[in-house]
Amino acid sequence: MSDDSDDAVETEAADAAAEDAPDAAEEAPAAEPEAQAVEEPAGDSDSEAVDGTGVAAGDDETDEDEADAEPEGLQDGDFLRVAYTARTVEGDQLVDTTDEAVAEEEGVADQGTFEPRVIVLGEGHLFPAVEDDIRGREVGETGTVEVPAADAFGEYDEAEVETVSADKIDEDDRYPGAPVQIDGQQGVLETIVGGRARVDFNHPLAGDDVAYEYELLDVVEDDLERAEGLLDMFLELDLEMWLETDEVEETRVEEPDEDSETPEESREDGDSEEQSSSSRESGQSPRTEAVDAEPETVTETVDKRTLYVESDPQLAMNQQWMMQKQQIAQQIIDLTSIDRILIQEILDGSGMGMPGMMGGMGGAGGGDVDIEEALEEADIDADEIAEEL
The missing domain is CATH 2.40.10 (Thrombin, subunit H)
Known part of the structure; x- marks a missing residue:
């Protein structure tokens, strides 16, 4: 009786376990989505963070693109044609202008040529405050800048x-x-x-603030226009000039290659084979002498972009040109694709020469001219020139 009861209890327990097993099997998969729901945000956070900084990789790429992007508008090195007028803030005294009408109103039209000028942004051709205001602007824009005295002509001392x-x-x-x-x-x-x-000894405008009004007319791309503009800015002379490409012979010293062939390599190439064979026949051991390679002078023909400038008496007597011709020429070469500058002086018997003497001493028909009379004419011309100077 007790055995049957025990069997019945065991059977019921087994049935209960069997009934619970499907429920457990159904509940077990339900735990997996919970684990996935916890892991997915963590996975997303790791994929977006960079080196634990919390900065998204996409943000880094955007910053790099912005850094690589070229700045917009006019920048240093651009050749610009600019029209401007500068006056003192107090007193409205004219400092400089490219406007001929303004020059006429101020009574200075006879003191030079007044027209828009070519400058190179960033080269100090205008006051720094004016250049700062121009950077980033576009052609066609206008602007007004007030330059403090300290940044203009200095404070009065x-x-x-x-x-x-x-x-x-x-x-x-x-x-x-x-x-x-x-x-x-x-x-x-x-x-x-x-x-x-x-x-x-202060500058006449020391202590004065200066107001600049300017207009950006265009960007100058042509090298000849660039050179003309720079020379006009430095010298204020209207000079005849042109560009040509010349073939020029250049000589340079070529140093020997440090990796030149050693005596051992020469023997391997057969260069020293005859000497080695001769030494063996005479019973002597082969000798190796190291010879230093000599620098080699090489002459080659190269193309040079040449700026030809026709000289005239004004250029020959221009103080700025006489004192700074090397610096002016070097700046033009550095800022353009011009390789060299040649100043040509044309002698045609006119200008500042002595026409009486040249005529009397000419080859053709010179014997019919009175030398003394020619010399007298030459002296008169020289005196007149001296008075003009």
Whole structure:
């Protein structure tokens, strides 16, 4: 009786376990989505983060693209044709202009050529504050900039007003307001009493703020226009010039290659085979002598882009050109694709020569001219030229 009861209990327990097993099997897969739901956000977070910084990789790529992008608008190195007028803020005194109408109104139209000028942005051809205002702008835009005195012609410095000996001033310049040059410094004579003179070496516009109004006309791409613009800016001369490509012979010294063939390599190539064979026949051991390679002079023909400039008396006597011709030429070469500059002087018997002497001493028909008369004419011409100078 008890055995049957025990069997019945075991059977019921087995049936209960069998009934619970499907429920457990159905519940087990339900746990997997919970695990996946926890893992997926973690996976997404890891894929977006870079080196644990929390910055998305896409953001890094955007920053790199922005850094690589070229800046917009006009930038340093651009050749620009600019029209501008500069005046002092106080007093409205004209400082500089490219407008001929403004020059006529101010009564200075006869003091030069007034037309838009070519400048190179970033080369200091305008005050830094003006260049800063131009960067990033586009052709056709206009602007107004106020340049502080310190960044324009400097603050007025009382220490630059000095007392000097009157002997250093030419007698013709001994009046208040006369421009004078003392020991290489340019100044303005204020007063002169007895043997002493008071000279102001400050710039005439020192202490003045300057207002610039400008218009960006166009970008200059042509090298000839660039060279013409730069020379005009430096010298204010209208010169005849043109570009040509010349074939020029250049000589250079070519240093020997450090990896040149050693004596051992020469023997391998058969260069020293005969010497080695001779040494073996005579019973002597082969000798190796190292010979230093000599530098080689090489002459080659190359193309040179040449700027030809026709000289004239104005250029020959231009103080700026005489003092800074090398620097001016080097800047033109550095800023353009021009390789060299040649100044040509044309001698055609006119200009500043001595036509009387040249005519009297000419080869054809020269015997019919009175030499003394020609010399007298030459002297008169020379005197007239001296007076003009």
